[in-house]
Amino acid sequence: MGTTQRMARFIAEAKFEDIPAPAVNLAKLCLLDAVGCALYGTTRPLGKIITGVVEELGGKPVSRVLGTRIETNAVNAAMANGTLGHSEDFDDFAAGHQAVLLMPVVLALGEEQRASGKQALLSYIVGFDITTNVTHAMGEDHYGKGWHNTSSIGTLGSTAAAAKMLGLDEMQTRMAIGIGASQAAGLRGNFGTMTKPFHPGNACRAAVMAAKMAEKGYEASPDIMEHRFGYAAVYGEQMMSLANCTRHLGHPWALMGSGREVANGIRIKIWPCCGGTHGANTAITHLLKKHPVKAEEVERVDIVTTQEPSCMAPNLRWPKSGLQGKFSSWFTVASIIVDGGKLDLSSFTDEAAARPAVQDMLKRVSIVQDPEHAGRPHRARGGSHWLDLTVTLKNGERLVAARIEANNARGDTYGWETKEAVFDKFKLLAGAVLKPSQVDAALNAIMDLDKAKDVRAVVDSVIPPR
């Protein structure tokens, strides 16, 4: 049996009863977090544009754009909600940004299909497993070359979730994977622009289309993963392991963390910026807690890391906009110093980014790759990864942060995700669109999703009154 068939069989055969309760609980938490991010996204310039386009396009009103009164077809709703959810880069990450690849698909198709909450959660968890395992199997050259793995790989996970939502059989699912694979895209060159958030939106759109087409009998290669001119050949950069795409599917469930690097549990973000900046953010935040120095005392900040600076964050040395700042460790470290340890949504407005104090501090931050790790142009799997940060004060004093040891420099955001903290984050984000009483009702509705007879009840809870 080939890789594509194995994947399809896993997707088609998965049952809610197979899923351990902690995974269901975690999926609800991730979904909640992504819904909060999408709600907040409607208030942002890029959110207004994408919802404006979707409103103009129209479509049978069977699914809704979260946080708005827009009713449209499931394809457009999934596209809009995926884009909105990623607008601040504040959504969770684990083998790419998973929640914004899955939440939009299961809510849009859930509404259309009047599916149960259990069906939505099962589809979410199955899609998570596919993305995680394919990412693990991919090899490093993929991201290193310039692919935005969240969409270029995640399209397959979104497609898995969509296929499961429509209850496709094994062969239909193989077709859906084939159609989905021919739409996988997303360039890291668009990081720091509005088009990065569009990537998961586009993946969700592609997935819903693929599943709908397959449901109606549209055909693709049944073996697109392993085909000589297929997914592994084209996206895998000759380093992809087909065996690893399926070896661990459901054993263990990737959502629970598996001990493997890319499935090391989900990071629900505390900072609204690229995960690549979180290692440096952690180092400087800890240092400032110990040594609460003021910006004007700082002569320079030196970061030495195993990774090439452009891979910690995509090469945005001199960000001009807040959106660009989200992808620049230089910028996040500078902001944290200027704002005395704080880094939140207000740090990434264009006005905040343009502050002379931040722009001045940017010049004082240096990031260099440890010479012994040079020639490994992107994050490499395995081995030790670390980040050292030193602050030199104008008085000559040198303050050295504790070394950040982390895969992918994610710092100590591990374990941050208590349920209550995620609830608070949701309340902050949803509160930008909904009244406090509705925020609480929405939170309860999402956390009760496994008991919901119809996914529409959850979406109802986050639609603002006229």
Next chain:
Amino acid sequence: MGTTQRMARFIAEAKFEDIPAPAVNLAKLCLLDAVGCALYGTTRPLGKIITGVVEELGGKPVSRVLGTRIETNAVNAAMANGTLGHSEDFDDFAAGHQAVLLMPVVLALGEEQRASGKQALLSYIVGFDITTNVTHAMGEDHYGKGWHNTSSIGTLGSTAAAAKMLGLDEMQTRMAIGIGASQAAGLRGNFGTMTKPFHPGNACRAAVMAAKMAEKGYEASPDIMEHRFGYAAVYGEQMMSLANCTRHLGHPWALMGSGREVANGIRIKIWPCCGGTHGANTAITHLLKKHPVKAEEVERVDIVTTQEPSCMAPNLRWPKSGLQGKFSSWFTVASIIVDGGKLDLSSFTDEAAARPAVQDMLKRVSIVQDPEHAGRPHRARGGSHWLDLTVTLKNGERLVAARIEANNARGDTYGWETKEAVFDKFKLLAGAVLKPSQVDAALNAIMDLDKAKDVRAVVDSVIPPR
């Protein structure tokens, strides 16, 4: 000035007055041919599915699906028409399949915008130039690895046409190119399935979305072509020449043929199958004219060529369906012999493909790569390309076809495209959907497109009466 900006400036500044009259005439002819293919596509299984999906999705009724009564938004109309136009692989080719990347965009947006015929033709010709030049600049590893260049490169040409249709300025066009580039996709592994025709449909959809988003202020990298993690880096396989993307834009207009290999004029197809089979088709057709042997006399057919067989046609050694047969030189040669020189739409039904005489003849056709060219795993640019075909009869006689010398083994289909022959092809294809009087009216409407005040008049002409 960078590559993306050069491309955008060319697109934004092009004027109808710049275009030589023969290019306008040729664009009309290509558009006519593509419309005919799309009309025929509505009668095919894949056409019925894609139109069914679009009908189910709905959308503001501002653009139409050709040959149907479906009114939808420009995004869905472009997607459907692109898919329909490529359903039989009977549409033109030159640096990929151009007409199905451009016709759907200029008609769907032309209807929506109530644009003039001149605007549509200008956009068509500009989009053609972009696709052709980027393809010329791409390098060979792209297609060889498994990309379907028609969509993976053509998305940029579609986006150029869409940007021109909306009259975007230079910076908006750069944004549209950035958004479009992050949607470029399409795997050759799906050749021989319904998903291959979806590739240009998806490119057209991506292009209309990109232009609409950019028009409303959505942002992307202004330098996506040359960005370190941009289009050339990811799709160019380290062989792409950025300089060649723009060196010849408009000088000469690629639609007129430029003497460069990938722009060597358009091939309007005489056979409804992959262009990769046309060299072998030409050889056997000529040989049978000289020596009208019967299938039962044939012991074996030996083809030796400079190209790897899988690149003449994507490795479909034993096609089972008619759709698979379109991508197999073994199949097309076998069919031509069995049917005494004939290869037309009727050769590619599933029933025709399953005929014992064809399946038996398949076994007798051998294609091998000339040993001196081994190790060049895909079509290589430059140098001599040839194909030798020999038929050995059961009586021991050997019949040798004239060597086919051709770039990309396209055989002698050069120069076939007389206006009248294209008209006849359109009548055949459109006649499957429209009454003869309407066919003639549609032909006249399209050939008068440059005089049309509103593109809707052309689409009106190919909508069947209720």
